[in-house]
Amino acid sequence: MVYTPQLTELMKKVEETRSSRVGVDFPRMTQEERRDVLEKFHPDYNLEGFREIKVGVNKGARMPIEMADVFEAYSRIRDLEFDLKADPHYDVDVLVIGGGGAGASAALEAHSTGAVVLVATKLRFGDANTMMAQGGIQAADKPNDTPATHFLDVMGGGRLENVPELARALVMDAPLVIKWLEDMGTMFDKKDDGTMITGHGGGTSRKRMHTARDYTGAEIMRTLRDEVLNKGINVVEFSPAVEIILDEQGRAAGAVLYNLETEQYEIARAKTVIIATGGSGRLHYRGFPTSNHHGATADGLVLGYRAGAKTIYADSIQYHPTGGAYPPQLLGLLVTEKTRGLGATPLNINGEQFVYHLETRDVESSAILRECEERGLGVPLPTGIEAVWLDSPLIEIIHGEGTIERQLPAMLRQFQRFDVDIRKEPMLIFPTLHYQNGGLLIDDDAHSTVENLYAAGEAAGGIHGTNRLMGNSLLDIIVFGRRAGRNAAAKSREIAVPDGLNLEHLDSYHQELDNTGAGDGRISPMVLPHYTHR
Amino acid sequence: MVDVFIMGKRYTVPETLTILDSMEYAGYQMTRGCGCRAGFCGACATVYRMAGGYELLVGLACQTKVEDGMYLAQIPFFPGRKAQFDLEEIKPSVAHFAQLYPEVYRCLGCSSCNKVCPQDIDVMQYIAYIQRGDFEKAADLSFDCLMCGLCVSRCPANIVHYNAALTARRLYSRYIANPDRFLAERAQAIENGELDAEIDKLVKADKDKLQELYNNREIEK
Ligand SMILES: Cc1cc2nc3c(=O)[nH]c(=O)nc-3n(C[C@H](O)[C@H](O)[C@H](O)COP(=O)(O)OP(=O)(O)OC[C@H]3O[C@@H](n4cnc5c(N)ncnc54)[C@H](O)[C@@H]3O)c2cc1C
Numbered sequence: 001m002v003y004t005p006q007l008t009e010l011m012k013k014v015e016e017t018r019s020s021r022v023g024v025d026f027p028r029m030t031q032e033e034r035r036d037v038l039e040k041f042h043p044d045y046n047l048e049g050f051r052e053i054k055v056g057v058n059k060g061a062r063m064p065i066e067m068a069d070v071f072e073a074y075s076r077i078r079d080l081e082f083d084l085k086a087d088p089h090y091d092v093d094v095l096v097i098g099g100g101g102a103g104a105s106a107a108l109e110a111h112s113t114g115a116v117v118l119v120a121t122k123l124r125f126g127d128a129n130t131m132m133a134q135g136g137i138q139a140a141d142k143p144n145d146t147p148a149t150h151f152l153d154v155m156g157g158g159r160l161e162n163v164p165e166l167a168r169a170l171v172m173d174a175p176l177v178i179k180w181l182e183d184m185g186t187m188f189d190k191k192d193d194g195t196m197i198t199g200h201g202g203g204t205s206r207k208r209m210h211t212a213r214d215y216t217g218a219e220i221m222r223t224l225r226d227e228v229l230n231k232g233i234n235v236v237e238f239s240p241a242v243e244i245i246l247d248e249q250g251r252a253a254g255a256v257l258y259n260l261e262t263e264q265y266e267i268a269r270a271k272t273v274i275i276a277t278g279g280s281g282r283l284h285y286r287g288f289p290t291s292n293h294h295g296a297t298a299d300g301l302v303l304g305y306r307a308g309a310k311t312i313y314a315d316s317i318q319y320h321p322t323g324g325a326y327p328p329q330l331l332g333l334l335v336t337e338k339t340r341g342l343g344a345t346p347l348n349i350n351g352e353q354f355v356y357h358l359e360t361r362d363v364e365s366s367a368i369l370r371e372c373e374e375r376g377l378g379v380p381l382p383t384g385i386e387a388v389w390l391d392s393p394l395i396e397i398i399h400g401e402g403t404i405e406r407q408l409p410a411m412l413r414q415f416q417r418f419d420v421d422i423r424k425e426p427m428l429i430f431p432t433l434h435y436q437n438g439g440l441l442i443d444d445d446a447h448s449t450v451e452n453l454y455a456a457g458e459a460a461g462g463i464h465g466t467n468r469l470m471g472n473s474l475l476d477i478i479v480f481g482r483r484a485g486r487n488a489a490a491k492s493r494e495i496a497v498p499d500g501l502n503l504e505h506l507d508s509y510h511q512e513l514d515n516t517g518a519g520d521g522r523i524s525p526m527v528l529p530h531y532t533h534r
Numbered sequence: 535m536v537d538v539f540i541m542g543k544r545y546t547v548p549e550t551l552t553i554l555d556s557m558e559y560a561g562y563q564m565t566r567g568c569g570c571r572a573g574f575c576g577a578c579a580t581v582y583r584m585a586g587g588y589e590l591l592v593g594l595a596c597q598t599k600v601e602d603g604m605y606l607a608q609i610p611f612f613p614g615r616k617a618q619f620d621l622e623e624i625k626p627s628v629a630h631f632a633q634l635y636p637e638v639y640r641c642l643g644c645s646s647c648n649k650v651c652p653q654d655i656d657v658m659q660y661i662a663y664i665q666r667g668d669f670e671k672a673a674d675l676s677f678d679c680l681m682c683g684l685c686v687s688r689c690p691a692n693i694v695h696y697n698a699a700l701t702a703r704r705l706y707s708r709y710i711a712n713p714d715r716f717l718a719e720r721a722q723a724i725e726n727g728e729l730d731a732e733i734d735k736l737v738k739a740d741k742d743k744l745q746e747l748y749n750n751r752e753i754e755k
């Protein structure tokens with residue numbers, strides 16, 4: 001019991017109303033209500049948090065200020081000289097930057113066609129957002145479902161701003177991806193006859209969320225990682241890429257890696273390059289806490305952009321409605337959407353539900369912000385912030401005792417570590433910065449707008465429009481990771497040895513920064529977040 | 535505020551912090567020993583001892599609150615062995631497993647692994663299941679493993695539990711659990727192009743049409 005006497009007192013209201021809420025569905029919002037709450041409360045609509053960037057191929061594009069800060073910045077290697085004619089430290093067909101789910105899938109696929117692959121990653125292999133995904137992965141592989149039905153959910157959820165061809169690739173590859181993972185020995189939740197157990201997620205019209213308890217991403221990541229290691233693919237850890245190297249025709253031809261331990265720079269030459277560096281939660285847009293891993297600092301976007309790759313929807317950020325708010329050690333921690341999928345509902349200080357529990361994430365988050373900011377019905381916390389309840393004990397009433405332990409072991413354990421028993425006590429939650437909807441613009445071959453440069457996973461954009469549905473990201477990283485790997489490997493076979501390696505694009509980028517004064521002495525990519533003495 | 539001793543040096547830090555936060559508060563820029571920051575990746579295995587005590591305790595730095603008088607250090611890397619294998623070439627049998635991880639059969643039954651597991655997994659029991667060739671039970675019991683390596687650090691028989699467990703889970707999922715039959719059919723249908731027409735109609739539809747279809751779509755109960 002870690003809730004203070006005040007909170008315990010407030011919790012009684014939740015308990016009082018609980019029995020009257022069982023089995024009663026709160027009405028879904030109409031299209032107008034959804035639009036209204038988004039426009040008034042979603043951070044994406046609050047222009048104060050954004051600015052137009054002054055340099056690069058998307059000059060004039062709107063970005064969150066914290067993202068613009070890393071885009072409008074000088075290279076870390078500005079004052080260094082590299083001999084790019086000398087023998088490089090690594091010389092490969094395909095360079096994969098980033099060892100998360102997208103990177104691992106790309107590496108496996110490229111390797112399977114005979115390409116020599118190097119994976120360079122910032123932290124340990126698998127220290128990535130992929131490892132943290134709990135809720136599940138979507139695919140239309142039931143008789144009552146089709147990829148077309150899935151497509152409609154993806155598009156509608158994405159406010160119809162998705163690139164349709166990318167959404168098509170996503171849903172059509174989905175069953176193939178689940179099959180690929182099943183064959184690789186990924187332990188999905190199944191019935192005895194092998195049928196995948198699937199459920200709903202926010203914005204799904206069919207039960208197509210596949211799970212591996214609430215360690216879905218971890219199960220996928222450790223299986224992919226194991227397979228990459230089985231294949232003997234070369235993986236260098238603690239070696240983030242800090243710039244892309246181009247050839248004399250301006251095509252991607254490698255990267256400058258930085259060994260975090262020896263603090264030395266190393267050159268990787270490659271015929272094709274895949275950026276799979278994931279998201280940017282650690283930039284803490286608008287001061288929000290984040291659910292993301294330590295290395296989610298938008299590096300890939302920055303180095304891709306400097307090399308000339310266009311971005312799409314860089315201003316679109318996903319706030320997950322249920323981030324941990326209390327106890328303080330859990331601030332920002334993701335409370336998986338499966339918790340709501342199983343029936344837990346958000347409640348205000350009076351123990352009343354104020355929004356349907358499975359609206360899309362953007363709407364659900366905005367409704368929580370409205371409840372706290374406009375209606376003043378948030379629960380005040382001793383830490384000075386506000387939150388709302390998420391009535392997890394309801395799950396045990398709806399589905400029977402033991403459900404939480406079986407279906408949400410990770411969640412149960414995480415709260416238990418800090419003395420909250422979510423089977424008996426409701427959780428305290430507030431939106432957390434979760435996902436980068438946009439990224440580097442790709443086509444359905446996962447190719448960026450720079451030749452020989454591919455992008456996949458959270459670093460890529462366009463697939464989900466301006467709002468991703470749960471379970472479509474784990475899917476997208478594998479769909480486009482595999483496509484990137486396959487296509488980058490095929491392309492590499494057309495190239496003998498990349499010639500005229502250079503970093504001249506940095507000079508012109510710096511020139512633009514100088515001319516506009518936009519750089520303001522900043523250096524990027526960030527590589528590691530700074531939390532000392534916060 | 536509380537006093538903690540990071541690799542022997544004293545730092546005064548707020549008591550609401552986790553061990554990981556406290557190291558950052560003290561001025562460390564984390565690289566090794568920090569991944570997900572949320573109890574999923576196992577990067578932050580930490581060994582500590584309380585002032586005045588003799589017992590070595592362990593925990594995940596991101597999941598453990600600091601306490602006054604903690605002497606702590608992180609395990610940056612553990613050189614545990616992973617057997618390389620081709621999943622299509624092996625079977626869920628004791629004979630195959632023994633070739634990959636012979637040390638598993640040398641378990642002394644000391645239960646040191648259980649004492650250090652931050653996920654409270656009955657590690658020794660799943661090793662016993664593996665020994666017996668009961669991969670289903672081993673897979674189930676080991677499922678929540680984060681592969682932090684603390685078990686390995688204490689094992690007198692040099693077992694690399696987490697890698698053995700992962701292999702057991704992959705064997706179980708590949709060969710013992712039934713494949714999803716409809717999934718295979720669906721994948722085949724997609725590869726044959728049977729579902730192209732339906733989706734291409736939607737890909738070509740204009741936004742108004744899509745919005746209408748979306749608003750009126752039927753939602754499975
Ligand atoms: C807590 C949480 C829960 C989630 N739950 C779900 C869910 O249930 N379902 C779902 O579909 N999606 C979910 N998501 C989203 C999804 O997990 C991620 O979007 C997805 O896994 C991203 O995969 P990725 O491979 O693109 O990036 P990551 O998995 O983050 O991998 C990127 C890798 O690149 C490395 N890297 C970064 N910069 C560099 C650099 N400069 N050089 C080299 N390497 C670098 C990183 O360290 C990391 O290892 C969740 C995300 C989080 C954070």
Ligand code: FES
Nearest residue numbers: 569570571576596
């Ligand atoms: S940092 Fe991932 S488990 Fe602690």
